[in-house]
Amino acid sequence: xxxxxxxxxxxxxxxxGELTVPECDFSVLQRPDxxxxxxxxxxxxxxESVHGEVHRCTDxxxxxxxxxxxxxxxxxxxLVAKTHEISQSLRNAGRNxxxxxxxxxxxxxxxxxxxxxxxxxxxTSTRGGIAETGSLILWPTVDxxxxxxxxxxxxIAILKASELYTTxxxxxxxxxxxxxxxTNALLISGPSKTxxxxxxxxxxxHGPKELxxxxxx
Amino acid sequence: xxxxxxxYPSKPAKVYFYGTCLVDMFYPDAGIxxxxxxxxxxxxxxxxxxxxxxxxxxxxxxxxxxxxxxxKAQLDLFPGDWPIVVPSGSCGGMMRKHxxxxxxxxxxxxxxAGIAGRVWELTDFLLNxxxxxxxxLGEPTTVAMHTSCSARREMGVAEVGPKLLGQLKNVNLVExxxxxxxxxxxxxxxxxxxxxxxxxVSEKVDTLVEAGTKEFVTTDCGCLMNIAGYAEKNQKxxxxxxxxxxxxxxxQDKGGQQS
Amino acid sequence: MSETAEHTDxxxxxxxxxxxxxxxxxxxxxxxxxxxxxxxxxxxxxxxFEGWDLETLRDLGANIRMRALANLPDLLEQLExxxxxxxxxxxxxxxxxxxxRIVRDICKARDAKTVIKGKSMVSEEMELNHYLQxxxxxxxxxxxxxxxxxxxxxxxxxxxxxxxxxxxxxxSQLLHDKTGTDLSNDxxxxxxxxxxxxxxxxxxxxxxxxxxxxxxxxxxxLCLVENEGNxxxxxxxxxxxxxxTGIEKVVPTMEDLTGLLALLTRSATGQHITTYFNMISGPRxxxxxxGPEEVHLVLVDNGRSSIYQDDELLDTLRCIRCGAxxxxxxxxxxxxxxxxxxTYPGPIxxxxxxxxxxxxxxxxxxxxxSLCGACGEVCPVKIPIPDLLVxxxxxxxxxxxxxxxxxxxxxxxxxxxxxxxxxxxxxxxASPGFYRFGTxxxxxxxxxxxxxxxxxxxxxxxxxxxxxxxxxxxKERGQ
Numbered sequence: 024x025x026x027x028x029x030x031x032x033x034x035x036x037x038x039x040g041e042l043t044v045p046e047c048d049f050s051v052l053q054r055p056d057x058x059x060x061x062x063x064x065x066x067x068x069x070x071e072s073v074h075g076e077v078h079r080c081t082d083x084x085x086x087x088x089x090x091x092x093x094x095x096x097x098x099x100x101x102l103v104a105k106t107h108e109i110s111q112s113l114r115n116a117g118r119n120x121x122x123x124x125x126x127x128x129x130x131x132x133x134x135x136x137x138x139x140x141x142x143x144x145x146x147t148s149t150r151g152g153i154a155e156t157g158s159l160i161l162w163p164t165v166d167x168x169x170x171x172x173x174x175x176x177x178x179i180a181i182l183k184a185s186e187l188y189t190t191x192x193x194x195x196x197x198x199x200x201x202x203x204x205x206t207n208a209l210l211i212s213g214p215s216k217t218x219x220x221x222x223x224x225x226x227x228x229h230g231p232k233e234l235x236x237x238x239x240x
Numbered sequence: 241x242x243x244x245x246x247x248y249p250s251k252p253a254k255v256y257f258y259g260t261c262l263v264d265m266f267y268p269d270a271g272i273x274x275x276x277x278x279x280x281x282x283x284x285x286x287x288x289x290x291x292x293x294x295x296x297x298x299x300x301x302x303x304x305x306x307x308x309x310x311x312k313a314q315l316d317l318f319p320g321d322w323p324i325v326v327p328s329g330s331c332g333g334m335m336r337k338h339x340x341x342x343x344x345x346x347x348x349x350x351x352x353a354g355i356a357g358r359v360w361e362l363t364d365f366l367l368n369x370x371x372x373x374x375x376x377l378g379e380p381t382t383v384a385m386h387t388s389c390s391a392r393r394e395m396g397v398a399e400v401g402p403k404l405l406g407q408l409k410n411v412n413l414v415e416x417x418x419x420x421x422x423x424x425x426x427x428x429x430x431x432x433x434x435x436x437x438x439x440x441v442s443e444k445v446d447t448l449v450e451a452g453t454k455e456f457v458t459t460d461c462g463c464l465m466n467i468a469g470y471a472e473k474n475q476k477x478x479x480x481x482x483x484x485x486x487x488x489x490x491x492q493d494k495g496g497q498q499s
Numbered sequence: 500m501s502e503t504a505e506h507t508d509x510x511x512x513x514x515x516x517x518x519x520x521x522x523x524x525x526x527x528x529x530x531x532x533x534x535x536x537x538x539x540x541x542x543x544x545x546x547x548f549e550g551w552d553l554e555t556l557r558d559l560g561a562n563i564r565m566r567a568l569a570n571l572p573d574l575l576e577q578l579e580x581x582x583x584x585x586x587x588x589x590x591x592x593x594x595x596x597x598x599x600r601i602v603r604d605i606c607k608a609r610d611a612k613t614v615i616k617g618k619s620m621v622s623e624e625m626e627l628n629h630y631l632q633x634x635x636x637x638x639x640x641x642x643x644x645x646x647x648x649x650x651x652x653x654x655x656x657x658x659x660x661x662x663x664x665x666x667x668x669x670x671s672q673l674l675h676d677k678t679g680t681d682l683s684n685d686x687x688x689x690x691x692x693x694x695x696x697x698x699x700x701x702x703x704x705x706x707x708x709x710x711x712x713x714x715x716x717x718x719x720x721l722c723l724v725e726n727e728g729n730x731x732x733x734x735x736x737x738x739x740x741x742x743x744t745g746i747e748k749v750v751p752t753m754e755d756l757t758g759l760l761a762l763l764t765r766s767a768t769g770q771h772i773t774t775y776f777n778m779i780s781g782p783r784x785x786x787x788x789x790g791p792e793e794v795h796l797v798l799v800d801n802g803r804s805s806i807y808q809d810d811e812l813l814d815t816l817r818c819i820r821c822g823a824x825x826x827x828x829x830x831x832x833x834x835x836x837x838x839x840x841x842t843y844p845g846p847i848x849x850x851x852x853x854x855x856x857x858x859x860x861x862x863x864x865x866x867x868x869s870l871c872g873a874c875g876e877v878c879p880v881k882i883p884i885p886d887l888l889v890x891x892x893x894x895x896x897x898x899x900x901x902x903x904x905x906x907x908x909x910x911x912x913x914x915x916x917x918x919x920x921x922x923x924x925x926x927x928x929a930s931p932g933f934y935r936f937g938t939x940x941x942x943x944x945x946x947x948x949x950x951x952x953x954x955x956x957x958x959x960x961x962x963x964x965x966x967x968x969x970x971x972x973x974k975e976r977g978q
Contacts, residue, residue, distance in 0.1 A: 026800075027591035030746065033804035034572040040810055042569035045562040051555040052757055069771065131736075131789040139702055156772040168788040169735045173728060191772075192757040201753045204718045206585070206783060207735070207790060210776040215728035217690060218768070219644035219660060221532075221667045222539055225690035228643055229697065230728025230775070259969045261928075265938050266962045268969035275973070287973040290931035298921055300870055302892030306925035313929040341886075393872035418538075422829045426869025433867055434954035435517070439524045439833045440869070441958065469959030 052192045054155060062154035062187040063238055069157025073213035074226055075234040085237050086113065089179065090120040092235055093144060098122050102138075102145035102175055104167045109148055109181055127168055138170060144177035151186035152236075153194055158212040159236065160194060162205045169207050178231040180211070184240045246396070248368045249323060254284040255365070256317070256324045260331040261293040262461035263482075270461065270482030274327045274362050277488055281370040288317035296334040299342065301428050308342055315351050323369070324355065325362045327484055329391025329459050332361040337394050363459060363483060364397040367404055376408035378490040384414050384453045385483070386444070386467065388460035389422050401459060401483055408490050416451040425466040441470040449478055457483040511654075511840040513856060516863040519838040529664060533835050536663045540826040543769025544877070560762045561881035564817035567750045571807065574716045574749045575798065581719025585781035587794045595625035598799045602627060602708065602741055603634050605795055609739055611636060611705035615697075617723065617733035618642040619710025620658050620820060621743045621799055624842045624855065627708070638708070641697050641729040643690065650677045656836030658843060659767050659822040664835050697729070707733035707791065711744035712819070713759060714796070717752050721796065723777040724763060731775055740779075740791040746798050747816040759819055762879035766821040802854045802907075809905045811890055815850050817880040822847075824874035824884060830867055839864070846874035850887040858895045858908030865891035938968050 024032075057065065067077040080088050093101060100123040103110040114124060125142060147167050150160040159180050163169040172178050188194035191210070195201075215230030226232050255278060263271040275285045291314060299307035314335075318324055326332040336359040343352035366372040385401045392398040398420075405413045424430065424440025431437075444467055448456050454477050458464050464480050471478040523529045548556075567574060579589045592598035598621075606614065614636055616622065628649065631638040640649040644661035648654065651673055655661030662670065667684050674680040680692040709730055713722040721742050723730045734740045750759070764770045783790030806812050825831040825845025836844035841852040841861070849864040858865075865888050874884040894905060895912035904910070927933050941948075945964035952961045967975075 025591070026593045026597060029593055030591055030798070030800045030804055031572050031575065033800075034575075034746075034807055038808045039813065042810075042813075043565070044569045045565050047559060047562045047566055047755070047758070049559065049754060049758060051552055051559055052761060073774070127788060129788065132738075135702055135736075139698060158772055158776075163790075165784075165786050165788065168790070169731075170789045173731050173735065190757070191760065192754070195753055195757060201717055204720050204753075204778055204780040206779070206781040206787065208720075208778040208780070209731070210772065211774065212772045212776075213774045215726070216774055217643045217727050219642070219647065219662055220670050220686045220689055221665075222536055222660070222663075223667070223686040225687045228690050228694055228727045228729070229641070229701075229732055257973075259973075261938075262962075264969040265941065265964055268965045268967065268972050271969040272972055275976075275978075285978060287978040289935070289970060289974065291970075292928040292931055292934040295928070298925060300889055300892070301921065302865075302889065302894070302896040303918075303921040303925070304893050306921045309925045310928040313931065389869070389871035389873070393876055420873070422869045422871035422873065424829070424869060426871065429866065429869045431954040433517075433520070433830075434957055435521045435524050436830055436833055436867065437869070438958035439530075440829050465962040466959060469955075469962060472960045473956070473958065 049192060052190055054189045057154060057189050059184055059187065062189060063184050063240065065154040066152055066157050066187055066238070069155070070213065070234070070236060073157065074216070075157070075213045075236065077236045077238055079240055080237050082239060085181070085239060086116060086118065088237060089146070090118065092179065093122055094120065096144070096177060098143040098177065100125050100141070100143055102127055102142050102171055104147070104171070106166050107148055109146060127171055131168070131170060138174050142175045144179060145171045145175040146179040146181065147172050149180050149182050149186070150198065151188055151194060152182045153189075153191050153210070154187050155190045156212055158191070158210040160210060162208045164205070172211065173230050176227060176231055177233045177235065179235045179237065181237050181239060184238050251281070251369055251371075252283065252322055254286055254320070254322045256320070256322050257285050257287045258291055258294075258324050258326045258331070258335070259287070260326060260328045260461070262465070263327055266465065267461050267482055270327055270485045273482070273484040273488035274325070277366060277372070277484060278325070278370075281366070281372060283370070286320070286322065291317055294331045294334045295342075296331060297427055299334065299338060304342065311339060311342060312348060315348055315355060318355060318358070322358070323365065324359045325365045326359060327362045327482065328461060329361050329388045329395045329397065330462055332359055333390040333394030335359045361391060361395045361397050361459065363400045363404055364395065367400050372404070374404065374407040374487060374491050376410050376490050377493060378408070378410055380410045380412070381455065382412040382414055382453050383486070384416050384448050384451050384456045385419075386416070386423060386448070386456050386458040386463055387419070388458060388463045391459040392420060397459070401457070404483070404487060405457070411490065414451045414453050416447045418447060423463045423467050425462040427462065430466065441466050442474070445471050445474070445476050445478055449476060454478060456480045457486045459483055513840040513852070513860050514862065516838060516840060516867065519840060520834040520867070523834045523838045528666070529835050530833065532664055532666055533832050536660065537826050537832045540768065544766060544823060544826070547765035547769040547771060556758070556762060557879055557881050559758045560879045561817065563750060563755045563758050564819070564880045567755070568747065568807075568813060568816055570751065571747070571749070574751055575746060577716040578714055578719060578749050581716065582796055585719045587719065587781055587796055590795060590797045592797055592799045592801070594801050595799065598625050598743060598797050598801070599627055599630040601797050602743070603631065603636070605739065605741055606631070606636050606706055609705060611739070613700070613704045614638040614706045614708055615700050615704035615733050615737060616640050616645070617707065617709035617730040618645055618725070619708065619743055620842065621710055621745055622708060623655060624801060625743070625799070627743070639700055641701065641733055643693055643727060646693060646697065647673065650674070654837070654842070656844065657822060657825060658820055664837065701732045701736045704737045706739045706741060707737040708741045708743065709733050711742050711748055711796070712763065713756055714744060714749045715753055715756065716749055718780060720753070720778050720780045722756060723779070724760070724773050725777070726774040728775060731777055734777065734779055735790055738791055739793040739795070741795045741797065742779075743797045743799060746800050746803050763819050763821050766823040766877065766879040805907070806854045812854070812887065812905060814882050815854070815887060817882050818847055818851070819880060821879055823877040823879065827873040827877045829869065829871060829873065846884045850884055850891060853891055853906055853908070857911070858891065858906050859911035860908065862895060862912045865895060935970055939971060942966060942968050942971070
């Protein structure tokens with residue numbers, strides 16, 4: 024008998040009594056229906072409490088803010104998606120205050136060393152955010168691959184205020200996640216950090232040292 | 241672990257007093273203080289002379305057959321419908337929480353459940369059933385309270401001791417750090433793992449002394465003999481007594497006569 | 500078995516709990532490191548749940564886990580089906596050795612020489628690192644705490660904070676000795692230096708091995724909770740990702756994650772959420788530019804299906820590995836994680852390990868508790884840990900052949916002498932007349948009470964018998 028069958032058989036033929044299947048009431052996770060402004064406030068507070076940055080912007084000025092952020096950090100380049108509108112607008116802006124734009128358009132194995140060692144910052148979109156915990160929802164795609172938000176030391180994310188949900192539960196229901204998930208999805212709630220050395224927080228242990236969110240209001 | 245809803249009965253004419261074996265042999269003054277407090281509230285105290293031990297030592301040691309035979313000998317002590325009061329969170333917890341499990345699927349199941357539902361930790365009973373009002377006649381003093389883990393977590397009466405002590409106008413109640421941390425008694429744990437238990441009680445004594453008190457009161461005699469016994473052996477400036485002894489003494493005239 | 504003979508040499512003798520506990524208690528550095536760490540974790544947890552209806556939330560957590568366990572075999576099959584549809588290869592292992600061999604075979608098939616690991620307690624259970632080393636496969640831990648512990652050739656002393664037994668100075672010295680990092684008390688510097696060393700490893704590793712916090716059956720999704728990003732690196736950068744998990748980790752729905760995640764991170768470290776919550780549902784698709792080409796899931800039983808047989812012990816399997824029970828345990832705080840000598844230390848270890856190693860090997864585990872109940876009070880899924888400790892005590896002293904053995908090593912701790920003492924005790928306390936006679940006589944003879952009472956009086960004075968028992972005094976009062 025295979026291990027699979029052995030295990031399943033042991034579980035199916037358990038000696039104890041019938042197991043009850045309790046009801047699960049998720050209403051304890053509900054929060055009052057915050058206004059967008061309240062959600063942005065809460066989101067900002069939560070991200071800042073974990074060493075992240077939030078910049079409130081508009082469709083018209085986010086690129087200015089981005090340029091400032093990158094200039095302050097002396098970023099030599101910015102990793103962008105191939106076709107996403109964020110990438111398109113940056114490339115079409117023809118600005119000279121932005122660093123070199125690197126496009127993630129090749130499989131990672133062909134430029135892994137460069138990605139790990141030479142890229143200073145990246146910018147990605149999000150699938151919304153969660154106000155309660157200060158979280159960004161990312162579903163990496165062919166256009167915006169997984170490592171964009173992980174490898175460069177600075178990750179900048181664009182979040183539309185209108186796509187900010189109150190709770191994880193609300194976000195998941197609204198986007199109908201139970202119908203199927205992409206190969207990779209994640210919540211990001213701050214820069215990479217560790218407290219493994221005597222509970223002292225240190226940032227950027229493996230992922231980005233900085234998480235900067237541009238909230239488009 | 242604590243029942244979410246507890247409905248207190250109205251004040252009864254009589255109660256059964258379940259003294260517990262530690263009170264019986266080592267701290268009978270605490271038992272008598274409890275009886276006096278109840279009587280002062282106008283309650284007649286019934287003391288079944290055939291009571292021995294709730295069975296907990298054997299139960300927590302894993303000897304459930306032995307625990308059951310001892311517990312079974314307690315089941316017929318309370319024929320009337322009166323509440324059963326216990327000057328201990330630990331023995332109270334055994335009777336209220338563990339008797340139903342211990343007698344599950346036996347012929348005594350119903351009887352055990354009936355008794356469990358009538359068991360009250362005595363300070364809880366004084367405060368929430370008798371609505372006791374304490375008139376402090378003692379000299380100003382400072383004490384700390386140590387609520388036993390079973391009083392806190394099985395009986396859910398952590399608020400009771402401080403409330404009662406709060407009624408005493410000349411008593412300054414100081415809070416120890418980590419009041420919810422175990423003193424290290426744990427019954428047979430103290431002798432099976434003496435070094436761990438010793439480390440726990442030594443820190444407990446230190447935190448009590450650091451809280452700025454030379455005196456502590458507690459709901460349970462196990463904690464009392466552990467904490468006070470450690471302090472005595474190691475010459476720490478700390479003495480303890482059962483909260484019932486303390487409450488009774490504070491509300492007496494110097495002559496020991498009540499008005 | 501011969502394949503893993505060496506591998507078992509690494510085992511710590513769990514039975515030597517007492518000497519290890521004593522040594523830890525007498526080590527001021529260990530005492531201080533754990534006390535301050537546990538104080539910090541307790542207060543952070545408390546703050547994180549402020550404003551929550553915690554009892555109701557814990558009820559939800561318990562119900563989610565109970566519902567999953569009630570349908571465990573069906574859910575595992577559903578999970579396997581979904582994952583397979585998503586392109587993930589699912590393997591089943593009855594024990595740790597088989598799980599190790601599965602990982603090895605996947606590595607060999609890819610001619611893999613280096614494995615980078617994310618944090619996984621199941622892989623600790625399997626002792627995977629040592630096994631792979633014997634197979635000439637380098638296995639490197641990438642979680643900073645696990646990395647430190649691995650450099651020191653130790654095991655984790657806490658399931659969430661593996662290196663919590665060490666202070667900054669000790670870690671600095673270790674990194675200096677093993678990796679040439681300059682000595683420093685600057686945690687940022689030490690962290691940055693580990694980052695540099697591990698980045699190289701991530702780039703070049705052939706395989707990534709991770710654990711799983713929750714596996715969702717309805718979508719075939721493997722979830723990982725982490726702060727460092729090493730979990731993401733491990734599961735994204737190498738061309739092959741192997742996830743290992745206990746069979747109990749499956750939940751039916753995505754919605755279940757919301758309740759469990761809310762509880763897990765707050766209970767563990769007092770965080771509202773961790774930096775990363777990874778949801779992996781398959782390998783990279785042809786058109787994708789990164790992610791592993793192969794994803795495997797190894798479902799490990801290793802004693803869990805035995806625990807599953809018993810209605811009471813089953814509750815052990817609700818555990819979501821938050822570590823709150825150890826953070827709040829006064830015993831764990833005093834002796835630290837290594838004293839237990841087991842993969843999982845603290846209260847959860849005391850109720851889980853006896854199933855994995857047997858009650859003979861783990862004889863001291865269930866008794867090393869004052870039954871204070873702090874663990875059960877904070878458990879996010881309401882595992883009645885103190886009750887289960889009592890149950891395992893019963894299992895370990897039970898000599899009654901009528902009771903079927905539910906745990907390996909049933910009755911291992913039974914001694915005829917101890918059983919006789921309890922029988923005598925029971926007889927006296929079930930006989931009120933003898934009880935009154937005995938206690939009354941003891942009171943009369945109290946002048947003869949010995950000052951020493953075994954281990955009790957090593958630390959305390961003996962309680963003093965009263966002149967008269969309560970029974971006698973009540974009788975005198977006419978009651």
